[in-house]
Amino acid sequence: MSVTTVERAAAGEPAEAEPSYLTAENTISSWLLTRDHKRIALLFFASITFFFFVGGMAATLMRLNLATPEGLLQPAVYNRMFTMHGIIMVWFFLIPSIPTTFGNFFIPLMIGARDLAFPRVNLLSWYVFNLSGLVVLFSLVMGGADTGWTFYTPLSTSFANGYVFAAAMAVFINGFSSIMTSLNFVVTIHRLRAPGMTWMRLPLFVWGIYSVSVVMLTATPVLAMDTFLLAVERVIGLGMFDPTHGGDAILWQHMFWFYSHPAVYIMILPSMGVISEVIPCYARRPIFGYAGMVIALMAIAFLSFFVWAHHMFVAGISIYSGVFFSLMTFFVAVPSAIKVFNWTVSLHKGSISFDAPMLYALGFVLLFTVGGVTGLMLATLPIDVDVHGTYFVIAHFHYIMVGATVSAYFAALHYWWPKITGRFYPEGWARFAAILTYVGFNLTFFPQFILGYLGMTRRSYTYPADWQSWNLLSSAGASILAVAYALPLLYLGWSLIWGRKAGPNPWRATGLEWALPSPPPEHNFARTPTVTLEPYSYDPEEGSFVTQEGTSHAR
Amino acid sequence: MPDSAVPRPEIQFATLAQQGDTAELGIWAFLINETIFFGALIFTYFLYRNFYPHEFAVAAKDTVLWCGSVNFLVLVTSSLTMVLGINAAAQGERREMIRWLVLTCALGFAFLFVKGYEYYLDFLHKSVPIVAYEAKPGEGSAGILFWVFYWVATGLHAIHLITGIGLVLYMLLWRIRRGEMTPAYYTPLEVIGIYWSFVDVVWLFLFPAIYLVGRS
Amino acid sequence: MRFEVDPRRARPLPFVFAWAGLVVLGGAGLWTAFLGMGKWAPIVQFSIAAIQTGVVYILFMRLKGAPSLKLIFAVSGFFWLLFLYGIIMTDYSNRQGWPPSSVASPPVLETPAATHE
Numbered sequence: 001m002s003v004t005t006v007e008r009a010a011a012g013e014p015a016e017a018e019p020s021y022l023t024a025e026n027t028i029s030s031w032l033l034t035r036d037h038k039r040i041a042l043l044f045f046a047s048i049t050f051f052f053f054v055g056g057m058a059a060t061l062m063r064l065n066l067a068t069p070e071g072l073l074q075p076a077v078y079n080r081m082f083t084m085h086g087i088i089m090v091w092f093f094l095i096p097s098i099p100t101t102f103g104n105f106f107i108p109l110m111i112g113a114r115d116l117a118f119p120r121v122n123l124l125s126w127y128v129f130n131l132s133g134l135v136v137l138f139s140l141v142m143g144g145a146d147t148g149w150t151f152y153t154p155l156s157t158s159f160a161n162g163y164v165f166a167a168a169m170a171v172f173i174n175g176f177s178s179i180m181t182s183l184n185f186v187v188t189i190h191r192l193r194a195p196g197m198t199w200m201r202l203p204l205f206v207w208g209i210y211s212v213s214v215v216m217l218t219a220t221p222v223l224a225m226d227t228f229l230l231a232v233e234r235v236i237g238l239g240m241f242d243p244t245h246g247g248d249a250i251l252w253q254h255m256f257w258f259y260s261h262p263a264v265y266i267m268i269l270p271s272m273g274v275i276s277e278v279i280p281c282y283a284r285r286p287i288f289g290y291a292g293m294v295i296a297l298m299a300i301a302f303l304s305f306f307v308w309a310h311h312m313f314v315a316g317i318s319i320y321s322g323v324f325f326s327l328m329t330f331f332v333a334v335p336s337a338i339k340v341f342n343w344t345v346s347l348h349k350g351s352i353s354f355d356a357p358m359l360y361a362l363g364f365v366l367l368f369t370v371g372g373v374t375g376l377m378l379a380t381l382p383i384d385v386d387v388h389g390t391y392f393v394i395a396h397f398h399y400i401m402v403g404a405t406v407s408a409y410f411a412a413l414h415y416w417w418p419k420i421t422g423r424f425y426p427e428g429w430a431r432f433a434a435i436l437t438y439v440g441f442n443l444t445f446f447p448q449f450i451l452g453y454l455g456m457t458r459r460s461y462t463y464p465a466d467w468q469s470w471n472l473l474s475s476a477g478a479s480i481l482a483v484a485y486a487l488p489l490l491y492l493g494w495s496l497i498w499g500r501k502a503g504p505n506p507w508r509a510t511g512l513e514w515a516l517p518s519p520p521p522e523h524n525f526a527r528t529p530t531v532t533l534e535p536y537s538y539d540p541e542e543g544s545f546v547t548q549e550g551t552s553h554a555r
Numbered sequence: 556m557p558d559s560a561v562p563r564p565e566i567q568f569a570t571l572a573q574q575g576d577t578a579e580l581g582i583w584a585f586l587i588n589e590t591i592f593f594g595a596l597i598f599t600y601f602l603y604r605n606f607y608p609h610e611f612a613v614a615a616k617d618t619v620l621w622c623g624s625v626n627f628l629v630l631v632t633s634s635l636t637m638v639l640g641i642n643a644a645a646q647g648e649r650r651e652m653i654r655w656l657v658l659t660c661a662l663g664f665a666f667l668f669v670k671g672y673e674y675y676l677d678f679l680h681k682s683v684p685i686v687a688y689e690a691k692p693g694e695g696s697a698g699i700l701f702w703v704f705y706w707v708a709t710g711l712h713a714i715h716l717i718t719g720i721g722l723v724l725y726m727l728l729w730r731i732r733r734g735e736m737t738p739a740y741y742t743p744l745e746v747i748g749i750y751w752s753f754v755d756v757v758w759l760f761l762f763p764a765i766y767l768v769g770r771s
Numbered sequence: 772m773r774f775e776v777d778p779r780r781a782r783p784l785p786f787v788f789a790w791a792g793l794v795v796l797g798g799a800g801l802w803t804a805f806l807g808m809g810k811w812a813p814i815v816q817f818s819i820a821a822i823q824t825g826v827v828y829i830l831f832m833r834l835k836g837a838p839s840l841k842l843i844f845a846v847s848g849f850f851w852l853l854f855l856y857g858i859i860m861t862d863y864s865n866r867q868g869w870p871p872s873s874v875a876s877p878p879v880l881e882t883p884a885a886t887h888e
Contacts, residue, residue, distance in 0.1 A: 108567070115567035117577050183584045190840060191577045192567060217584060218851045221592035229599070232707060236685045239703050240599050246607055246697030246870065254859050255595060305854050309862065321862040523566055576838075583844040590848025591855075598856055602863060604813070606870040627797050635790040638831050642786075645778030738779065745778070745833075752831045759823045762797070763816035767804035 018526075020422070020519040035119035036522060038420075041105035043126050044096060049489075051092035051133065054140070058085035060482065063444075067475040069465050078461035079146035080162060084139075086149025087167055091174045092133060094401055095263060098270035099216075100125070100181055102412045103209045105420060107185060109513035109520065110203050112194025112529045117187045125180035128173060136170035139163040148459055150260070153241040153252040157233040165234050172227045175220045182216035185209050194512070196531035200294070201548070203511050203535045204287065207294050208273020211301040215262045215269070219305070223259035226252060250315055257308035265304040267401055268368075269297060271408030272339055275361045278411050279343055280536040281509045282358035283350030284543065287536050289342045296335035296342075303332040313384045322381060329379035336372055340365060351540045356430035360411035363438045367403030371396055374449065392452025395445045403441050410437070410488060417492065418506050422519045423499030429491040436484035443477025510537050510547050561739045575742035582746045586753050589715075593757050596711070600704045600764055607697040612769025614691065614698030617680045618705070622673035623766035626666050627758060633662035634755045637723075637748045644741040652736065652744075656727055659751070663720040670713060677705075701768075708761055715754050722747045776833045789830045796823050 021038045024030075031039060058081045065072040065081075073081065104122065108115055116122055139145060145167040147156040156164050189202075189210045202210075230252065233239025241252045280287045287293060306328040309315075313322050343365050352358065374396040377383050387393065410433075417425050447470040454470075456463050463471065505514040512529055513520075529549040537546040544554045561571075568574040604611045640655030681689035684702050691698065726744060730736060736744050774785045800819040803812060829835050834845055863869060 113567055115565075117567065118581055119565075119567070121581075179585075179588050183581060183588070186584055187577055187581050191573070191580060217588055218591060218847070221588045221590075222595045222855065225592055225595040228711075229596075229707065232703070238684065238699065240603075240700060243871070244696065245699050246603065246610070246695070247700060248863075248869070250862075251599065251602070254862065258855060258859075305851070306858060316866075317862040318864075318866040320865055324858075324861055528569075580841060580844065583841050587844055587848040587851075591851055594848065594852040595855065598852070598859070601856070602859075606863075608810075624797075624801060628794065631790060631793045631797070634827060634831050635786055638786050639783055642778045642781045642783065645781075741778070749832050752827050756824050756827050759797075759820045759827070760817070763800055763804075763813065763820055767800065767812070767816050770804040 018521045020517065021522045022422075022519050024522040033123070035115065035123060037104050037108055037116050037119065037122060038520065040119075040122050040126055041101050041103075042420075044100035044104060044129070047126070047130060047133065048093050048096050048101065051088050054137075055085050055088035055093055056482070056485070058082075058088065059478070063475040063478040065461060066463070066471050068472075069462050069468055071462050073461060075461045076146060076161075079148075079459070080144035082459055083146055083148050083167070084136075084144045087136060087145070087171065088140075089401075090149055090263070090267075091171055092129075092136065094267045094405060095178060095216075096129065096181075097267075097405070097409050098274060098412060099185070099209055099212060100129075102205075102274070102416060103181075103185060103270060106416065106513055107188060107206060107209055108192070109516065109524055110206050110511055111189065111192060111197055112512050112525060112531065113188065113192040114524045116184045117192055118184050121180050122184055125177045125184070128180065129177040132170045132173035132177065135166055135173060139166035139170060142166070150256060151227070151230060151252075152256075153230065153233070153249045154243065156230060156252075157239065157241060158237070165231055168227045168231050168234070172224055172231070175224045175227075178216045178220050182213035182220075185213040186217060189213075194528050194531055197548075198531075200291065201531055201534045203273075204276035204290070204293055204297070205270075205273035207297050208270045208276070211297040212266050212269040215266050215301050215304060219259045219262040219266070222255050223263075226255040226259070250312070250317065253312050253315055254309065257311045258305070261308035261311065262301075262304040264397070264400070265300055267405050269301065271364065271405045272297065274408045274412040274415075275343060275364050277509075277511070278357045278361040278415050279346050280538055281415070281507055282355060282361070283347050283352050283540070284538045284545070285346065285350040285536075285540040286538060287342065288345040288348075289338075290534065290536070292338055293342055296338045299335040300332060303328065303335070307332050310379055310384070313381060314388050326379055326381050330376065333372060333376055333379070336368075340369055340372070349540060351543070354431070355414075355427060356425070356434050357411045357415040359431055359434035360407045360414065360437075363434065364404050364407040364411065367399050367407060367438075367441065371399030371404060374399065387452050389457055390452035391448040391456045391458055394458050395448035395452060398445045398448070403445065406485075407437065410434070413488065413492070415507070416513075417495070418502030419513060419516075419518050419520070421496060421499075422502055422517075423495045424502050424506065425488075425495045425499060426491050429487065433484050433487040433491075436480060436487070440477050440480030440482075440484050444474050444481050445477070447471070447474045447477075505547075508545055508553065510535055510545055512548050515547060515549060515551075561737075562735070571740050575740065575745075578742050578746055579749070582749050586749070589753060589757075593708075593711070593760075596704070596708055597760060597764065600708075603697065603700050603704075604768070607695070607700070609693065610695045610697040611701045613693040614701040615765065615768035616770075617677070617682050617691065618766050618768075619673050619676050620766050620770070622669050622676070623762055626669050626673075627762050629662050629666045629669065630755045630758050633659050633666070634752045636662060637751045641741065641744050641748045644736045644744050645738055647738045649731075649737075653727065653731065656723055656731075656744075660720055660723050660727070663716055663723070666716060667713065667720075670709065705765055708765070712754070712757055712761060715757070719747070719751045719754050722750070774830060774835065776830060776835045778833075786830065789826055793823050793826055796826075 021036055034040060061073060062081050062085060065078055142163050145160065145162045145164045147160045147164055151168060189206060229240050233241060238245055239247065241247045241249050243249060276287055276293060307325055309317055309321060309325040310329045378387065378393060378396055414425060414430055451467055451470050454467060456467055502518045504517050515529065516524065531548050532550040533546055533548050535548055539545065544552065546552045564571045564574045636655045636659045640652050640659060643652035643655055677683060678687050681687050682702050684699050688699065726736065726747060730743065775781045796819050800816045803815050808815065828845055834842055
């Protein structure tokens with residue numbers, strides 16, 4: 001039942017005449033009630049881009065405030081800024097980012113299907129996402145929550161002023177969107193693969209989305225229950241986390257991090273999938289160790305469930321429990337390291353072109369490595385006791401979530417831009433933006449490692465004057481980063497109207513998505529392709545490549 | 556049976572059989588999520604019952620055992636009637652299918668009715684935290700955690716049951732009236748049946764958790 | 772008696788027997804609540820619930836003879852819960868100062884049974 005073969009008798013109608021998914025029908029309701037996974041991907045793209053800029057504005061205000069010890073914002077306002085920045089960036093940008101945009105767009109194309117298994121569930125996921133977005137915007141506009149994005153009890157349940165209930169319910173509703181999307185991907189990848197598309201012939205991006213969907217499906221319900229209990233306790237004034245009735249405030253943290261640690265892997269696994277697509281294409285050689293990469297993705301997904309309390313080493317858990325989690329955290333680093341090794345070896349003897357997607361991908365590998373190694377430092381109990389709750393942690397996770405994930409997001413955006421829109425982006429500007437991102441990012445976040453080591457606590461609106469130069473450096477870097485992130489908006493927008501038109505396979509890549517016109521027709525494949533090869537059949541010496549359905553292309 | 560009654564598969568599926576199999580896989584994937592959702596709640600129950608056994612035993616004495624038991628019977632029977640309804644659909648027995656589905660709905664409503672009456676009794680027993688609560692002697696301050704669990708768990712369960720009833724009514728009043736749910740394709744009913752039986756399974760765990768604590 | 776779960780061929784009687792089994796098991800669980808089994812009571816009762824769940828899953832939700840992927844999906848949720856339960860208990864089972872003794876109730880005294888209607 002895993003094989004789909006669909007034929008459509010296009011009697012007398014040449015394939016080129018078929019309208020693309022963009023032009024097929026252009027009423028508002030044809031977009032808002034669409035079942036086409038490609039249109040839904042664009043709808044999600046609009047939503048998450050909006051939230052990226054909202055979360056970015058909060059970050060801008062934070063860095064402006066931290067440029068000097070005297071600051072800019074009232075302390076209570078600062079607290080609401082970092083809380084909303086975290087909530088919006090995590091749940092309204094990073095977690096949906098690659099899966100709902102590139103996942104939605106490309107999973108059916110890459111496996112040779114005409115749509116996802118449940119197109120209406122896909123559309124519903126977008127509406128539920130926007131509903132949760134409205135709730136979080138309500139919370140933000142009314143003043144925001146000030147508990148940190150982690151909503152720790154008893155602050156969030158009993159003592160916080162601010163719109164904690166709304167923020168928590170926004171997260172609760174958002175979870176349904178995640179669950180619907182991930183369910184769709186899991187079932188689609190199991191059941192709608194084209195003939196010949198065996199599991200070990202799937203592009204690594206598909207494996208990345210599959211592994212992330214398994215994590216989303218199993219981790220999100222725990223967060224849902226946790227936020228629900230939080231909301232109940234906030235409303236009625238007592239509950240499961242209430243120490244005056246024998247409850248444990250740390251239970252909130254356990255259930256929260258049971259989700260939120262896998263959540264950070266939710267944010268990175270699709271990015272790893274993207275990088276595994278980009279590197280072989282721009283190095284013109286197969287990925288090194290395909291099977292190892294697959295096993296690593298699934299191992300990361302699985303092991304991510306065993307490490308959560310490394311966020312809680314100093315929260316008051318049992319020390320033996322802490323030792324267990326520290327050990328498991330060391331283990332989960334191993335498959336990630338294997339992936340970094342394989343990406344690096346995949347460059348060896350390749351014929352590398354430094355186009356924008358490749359620049360973002362190389363930046364990813366370097367920044368992910370720094371983030372990962374500092375994660376190992378944090379996994380070490382004695383070090384964590386010292387730097388927990390400082391800027392060291394903030395720098396670590398921003399290296400992964402911003403340095404790595406957002407770089408991969410931009411790599412995907414540029415790599416697949418011609419396929420999605422049918423236009424080329426201006427390569428010069430894109431390369432400049434990629435390099436500027438790398439410079440701005442490091443300038444923003446590397447000083448934060450030093451600040452954390454020196455002892456600057458996180459979530460604080462001010463700091464001792466001695467540390468101003470590092471903070472100023474970080475804020476200056478943030479301004480460069482802001483420009484680097486705004487540039488793609490400008491030149492990609494420009495390219496929609498004035499960009500050079502792109503053919504089906506401008507990058508000479510091997511995936512099934514490149515066998516279709518750019519942009520693809522509404523129902524993707526007129527005739528289901530038959531897959532005969534594993535992915536990434538590039539030959540760096542000959543300069544030739546073979547697509548997955550077997551078409552050879554010489555130099 | 557007219558050809559027009561046989562639906563065509565959606566564009567992404569090659570055959571109706573594939574569409575049906577995929578839909579069933581989809582509901583099972585959703586149930587993974589639901590299992591973990593309720594499982595997390597039941598974990599908090601186990602945790603606190605394990606550490607406050609006396610308090611929980613005292614607090615739980617006020618649960619209305621007859622209501623819980625009747626509701627257990629109602630739900631288990633409704634699972635049976637739902638399955639018999641789906642079997643009837645698959646075998647082309649349209650009138651029988653409708654009869655069993657109506658009975659399933661009725662049993663669902665019966666559950667809600669008994670639950671509603673039980674909530675009223677809980678109010679009289681002063682087992683409603685904050686609203687009308689009186690700690691019983693021996694319950695300490697941890698006993699109220701049992702009642703927080705009770706209201707959250709039964710409330711969420713009721714919401715799921717109402718959703719299930721809504722789905723069955725949707726089937727009866729829309730799809731089945733239009734002539735769907737024939738032996739050619741009845742998977743939507745199967746999917747709802749799986750969901751319904753899951754709601755029954757949740758009660759199978761809530762029943763001992765709520766009603767069988769501290770009875771001896 | 773072969774229990775045919777395929778709806779196209781299933782007869783009602785086997786399902787009625789399964790229902791009867793569920794009711795009997797439920798009654799047994801109810802009965803154990805009054806036997807004074809102490810800490811064994813929840814273990815027995817939840818084991819009965821697990822057996823009942825197995826009956827509902829395999830027969831009513833038609834996992835009998837289903838493709839193996841469905842079986843994997845059906846079991847996964849419970850499997851994942853084992854991680855949640857087991858690993859969180861590595862903390863609670865040996866944390867110093869848990870449970871907090873200050874909220875424990877005083878020793879159980881011989882109080883006259885309260886009358887509740």
